Amino acid sequence: MSRRVPVSAGKLPQVGDRALVEFEEKSLALFNIDGELFAIDDSCPHQGASLCGGRLEGGVIQCCAHGLRFDLRSGYLLNSTLLKVASYPVEVIDGQAFIVIVSEETAL
Template sequence: MSSHFQVPLEKVPKSGMRTFLKIGDKTIVLFNIDTQFYAIDDSCPHQGASLYTGQLQGRSIQCCAHGLRFDVASGYLLNSTQLKVATYPVEVVSEQVFIVIDAGARHE
């Protein structure tokens, strides 16, 4: 069963920006890249460092701890399918932004 978390209007990032969200026991980063929204876990799958403060280039986020770069759309480590950060679908309905959390999925 999935649930839709409505992002508070004041937390919806403007184009080129990101926001940090705590949803239940999850910490999620919501990106707005060229008016397209992407949501990923804040924790790097390598050693758990925060991705929120990482350098963003296009759709690639770089982990501050060890420099690993992930595609925020797919969650995969660039040029590899061996390491992946969890991603979450984002829906926009009548200017409201929702992150879809699937309780049964591992999002890996």
């Protein structure tokens, strides 16, 4: 089962920018890359540093703590499949953006 988390209009990042979206006990980083929205967990899987404030280059975010770089499309560490940050699809329906959270049971 999946859940759609609405993103308020005030939280939608402009092109080339990012926003922190919090709901329940999750913090997600939402990025707007050339008009396409990407959402990932805000916590780096290495040691938990915030990714939202990292250096953004195209579709790649660099963790400000240790420099790890993650592809926003896949969530994987750049040039590797050994480390991944959770990523979530973003849907826009009638002008409203939703981050889609897929439950672990559905993902199996």
